[in-house]
Amino acid sequence: MYRVAITGIGIVSCLGNDPETVGAALRAGKSGIVVDPQRSELGFRSPLTGQIRDFDRSILSRKQRKSMPEFAVWAYASARDALTMAGLSAAEIQNEQTGLLYGCDSSCIAAIEQVDALRLKGETKAIGSGQIFRSMTSSITMNLNTLLQTKGACWSLSSACSSGGHALGQAADLIRLGRQQRMLCGGAQEINWQSMCSFDGLGAFSARVAEPAAASRPFDAQRDGLVPSGGAATLVLERYDLAQQRGAAILGELLGYGFSSDGGQLSVPSEDGISRAMLMALEQSGLAAAEIDYLCAHATSTPAGDAAEAANIRKVFGQKTPPISSLKSMTGHELWMSGAAQVVYTTIMAQQKFIAANINYQEPSEATAGLNIIRATIPQAPRQVLCNSAGFGGTNSALVLAFS
Amino acid sequence: MTEAEVIERIDSSLAEEFELDRTDMTAEANIYEDLGLDSLDTVDMVIVLEGAFDFKIREEEAIRAIRTLGDIHRFVLGKVTENS
Numbered sequence: 001m002y003r004v005a006i007t008g009i010g011i012v013s014c015l016g017n018d019p020e021t022v023g024a025a026l027r028a029g030k031s032g033i034v035v036d037p038q039r040s041e042l043g044f045r046s047p048l049t050g051q052i053r054d055f056d057r058s059i060l061s062r063k064q065r066k067s068m069p070e071f072a073v074w075a076y077a078s079a080r081d082a083l084t085m086a087g088l089s090a091a092e093i094q095n096e097q098t099g100l101l102y103g104c105d106s107s108c109i110a111a112i113e114q115v116d117a118l119r120l121k122g123e124t125k126a127i128g129s130g131q132i133f134r135s136m137t138s139s140i141t142m143n144l145n146t147l148l149q150t151k152g153a154c155w156s157l158s159s160a161c162s163s164g165g166h167a168l169g170q171a172a173d174l175i176r177l178g179r180q181q182r183m184l185c186g187g188a189q190e191i192n193w194q195s196m197c198s199f200d201g202l203g204a205f206s207a208r209v210a211e212p213a214a215a216s217r218p219f220d221a222q223r224d225g226l227v228p229s230g231g232a233a234t235l236v237l238e239r240y241d242l243a244q245q246r247g248a249a250i251l252g253e254l255l256g257y258g259f260s261s262d263g264g265q266l267s268v269p270s271e272d273g274i275s276r277a278m279l280m281a282l283e284q285s286g287l288a289a290a291e292i293d294y295l296c297a298h299a300t301s302t303p304a305g306d307a308a309e310a311a312n313i314r315k316v317f318g319q320k321t322p323p324i325s326s327l328k329s330m331t332g333h334e335l336w337m338s339g340a341a342q343v344v345y346t347t348i349m350a351q352q353k354f355i356a357a358n359i360n361y362q363e364p365s366e367a368t369a370g371l372n373i374i375r376a377t378i379p380q381a382p383r384q385v386l387c388n389s390a391g392f393g394g395t396n397s398a399l400v401l402a403f404s
Numbered sequence: 405m406t407e408a409e410v411i412e413r414i415d416s417s418l419a420e421e422f423e424l425d426r427t428d429m430t431a432e433a434n435i436y437e438d439l440g441l442d443s444l445d446t447v448d449m450v451i452v453l454e455g456a457f458d459f460k461i462r463e464e465e466a467i468r469a470i471r472t473l474g475d476i477h478r479f480v481l482g483k484v485t486e487n488s
């Protein structure tokens with residue numbers, strides 16, 4: 001089994017479009033949540049959302065973007081930045097030992113646009129050439145493969161809100177097994193209202209409209225739902241020995257990946273599902289639970305979800321938990337992207353030497369009491385980290401990272 | 405519309421859709437080799453020309469036979485004449 005190094009990261013999120021800006025926001029406890037008035041006009045229960053600002057889509061030509069939904073362009077930007085940080089040239093990745101694996105579970109706009117075009121024009125040829133490639137959940141990897149010309153693994157993975165976490169874990173496994181030398185992996189998430197309307201209809205979103213920055217409050221007693229968000233996150237993972245040989249700056253190591261499923265309900269997580277993923281990840285990492293010094297929680301700010309994760313955390317750590325924060329308190333829930341984004345954010349914190357707080361946490365509910373939730377930024381780098389993510393249907397991912 | 409006006413409308417529409425450099429857009433330019441279009445782009449080329457001239461293109465064989473920008477000019481001029 002080979003060791004897996006993290007050598008590059010890239011991020012497009014509601015906190016910023018580069019690691020410096022995002023790091024500054026995380027350290028300051030700054031929220032990226034805004035009100036989108038159009039959602040209220042359309043009949044949404046909640047107009048709260050994350051928002052990508054100041055993104056320059058002209059990094060790709062109009063022709064290149066024709067086959068790409070907005071989130072795939074964000075994914076390209078994050079991949080480009082991650083490759084630059086890793087110091088990998090185009091020639092070094094255009095080979096069979098370099099693969100792509102991203103988490104994505106929807107591409108809503110293209111599906112709507114193609115149907116609207118057909119109904120309006122009355123012939124399929126009026127739909128245009130790009131929509132088929134924009135409408136598929138593998139849109140990220142098929143487009144990145146064309147743009148970057150990698151020649152190894154190339155597929156996308158769908159597991160709801162754990163898609164990004166599983167994508168990283170499986171990419172690491174491909175390296176660990178010696179089947180790929182390096183992987184570009186991550187997740188991306190569309191933010192448009194069209195992709196969020198049915199989720200809003202479940203009543204799962206926070207309705208704290210008067211205070212957008214205080215709306216996402218994982219583990220807090222007053223939490224009333226998640227805030228939808230999105231963007232794109234990419235990591236460059238490499239075989240550790242090869243990264244060392246080429247003199248790459250090693251940002252961290254992915255020590256373990258665990259997965260599990262609940263075998264329970266569609267939308268209510270079980271009280272043991274993600275604990276089994278955490279234990280599997282810890283076992284592969286070789287670390288004991290007590291050696292984890294930061295837990296980057298999945299907690300989305302829903303009453304039931306956070307309560308279930310709290311119960312799962314207690315199963316693994318007992319009464320004395322490591323410092324815990326859910327970065328969704330600032331970013332909102334980045335859904336398909338979230339499991340990958342957490343690893344990018346944690347790597348940023350390790351680089352910039354702090355651990356971000358779980359903003360808006362004032363007091364626990366009965367179910368979340370006793371957890372060591374971080375209330376203020378800790379001015380030291382995380383060293384051994386567990387990152388959780390969980391998705392509808394009860395599919396769970398856990399990743400153990402180490403930073404030196 | 406004069407022949408020059410038709411050609412100008414074709415070239416400006418295609419230049420905008422495919423982000424082409426107008427100096428490359430000679431009548432002899434091969435749309436695949438010189439202008440960098442591919443078979444998917446011809447789907448959008450038809451949509452662009454239909455939009456620019458408000459006609460329907462049913463001649464799929466003729467479209468497939470197009471190689472140069474001059475071929476497009478001749479095809480569209482023929483359609484414009486036919487419709488006037």
